[in-house]
Amino acid sequence: MTDPVESRRYIDTVAALVAACDTWASAQFLAIDTEFIRTDTFYPIAGLLQVGAGGELYLIDPLSITDWSAFTALLRRRDLPKVIHSCSEDLEVFQVLFQCIPQPLLDTQIGAGLAGMGAGLSYQRLVMECLGIHVEKGETRSDWLRRPLSESQCVYAALDVLYLQRIYPILCQRLEEKGALSWWREDCDLVTAQAEKPFNPDEYYLRIKSLWKLSSRQQYALQMLCAWRETEARARNIPRGRVLKDAACFEIARLAPIESSQLGRIKEVSPGTIRRYGELILALVADARAADDSVFPPPAVKPLTPGQTQLYKQMKAVAEDIADELGVAPEILAKKRDLEELIRTGTFPDTLTMWRKSLIEKKLLAILENRK
Structure with missing residues (x-):
């Protein structure tokens, strides 16, 4: 053969x-x-x-x-x-x-x-x-x-x-x-x-870790910085980090530098970055500083409260029992972010496929009702 x-x-x-x-x-x-x-x-x-x-x-x-x-x-x-x-x-x-x-x-x-x-x-x-x-x-x-x-x-x-x-x-x-x-x-x-789905540069900031630690104005500054960086990276066809790393975007939004010397003290912001983008970055931060709060994005999702965490543990245990019966890993049946969204909003996310919803919906919603 x-x-x-x-x-x-x-x-x-x-x-x-x-x-x-x-x-x-x-x-x-x-x-x-x-x-x-x-x-x-x-x-x-x-x-x-x-x-x-x-x-x-x-x-x-x-x-x-x-x-x-x-x-x-x-x-x-x-x-x-x-x-x-x-x-x-x-x-x-x-x-x-x-x-x-x-x-x-x-x-x-x-x-x-x-x-x-x-x-x-x-x-x-x-x-x-x-x-x-x-x-x-x-x-x-x-x-x-x-x-x-x-x-x-x-x-x-x-x-x-x-x-x-x-x-x-x-x-x-x-x-x-x-x-x-x-x-x-x-x-x-x-x-x-x-x-x-076409990618929206204005949504990249949602991927940044610890976003919830920033104020609404700082989150808006981060949104603007990440959207600009996304556009720049795509236009020049270079990795995002070659323009500005995530950690640098976060710190710039948090500290809101006014001048280049302040920008230069932020870790991950190199002299080369300041020479090429310094004025533009400072202008974005200034725009965010002066913006009306009506343009701010919705507040970032915060970590679960202690009470919500207990609710999450209950739901996770139920999902694990169902997953065990099905012979699949628990994280395949119900991802952590799906359970957290259910706890916060009382509804299942759109990303939860129908077969999952049919298996876990009644039991998890019953837990929410009992909590109320």
Whole structure:
């Protein structure tokens, strides 16, 4: 029998890609992976795309392809599942390269969690769990923009989609047996829906740790700083931290410096940053200092009170019992942030998929009612 890795096909012309897409159009599913570089850029630079279909393996050179229309048509086909592991970074590559998100997408990390293998399972552990094969990590950090790619790089990349093709039916069977196949689809549909939403620079500040420690005016200053930094990083295609680190944004918003000497005393703000951006940063802080409070963002969410913490522990215990009955990790059934939002607002967040809600809603709402 021919070794599928040895017989892999390397695609570096539009004609070859179109021919491959014609073949993939009749496949039951596509296993997809990407290799990319993102060391010095804001956006990932695709170095290689891997596709597995019908037992065959394909390596696509994105540095040589100028027309992706045949491939993107397949990515959008709703009757052709695309199987990817831990898809978040891959989806960014798709957004940059194709301006689209694969539909429907099935993330094997999510599927493994629902199948009872654990939350956030790495690709290496998934392969070992399902196939009993140890995956070497030697090429993970190699230069995927170098040409020609080495034999070891090509083998490493091809194996990814070889194993994904073998893992997919195993996961489907396990999830089908526990009645959770529809859960997998629902969770992955939510992931793709969120990935398709355009990012709002004004919302980045919400990711900053300890945001709640700032006053409303300081939070507004932080919002302005982070929005400016986001726009600047994207425009220059450099990592956010090359413009200004999160910690520096937080401290600038907290201290509200008036002049460059004060700005220079803030840790993580380098002389180079002050030379390039100092006047602009000080102007943003001054605008926040003078702004009317009607423009302030809603107050940041504070940590739970002692009473709310006790309520959270009750809810978590209930969720753990249900998760144990289902054979899934508790954090897969009910994430901490979902329980906290329920406690604060009395309603489930929109990100809580229907299958979860149907399993935990009545019991958790009963706890809230008893508390009242």
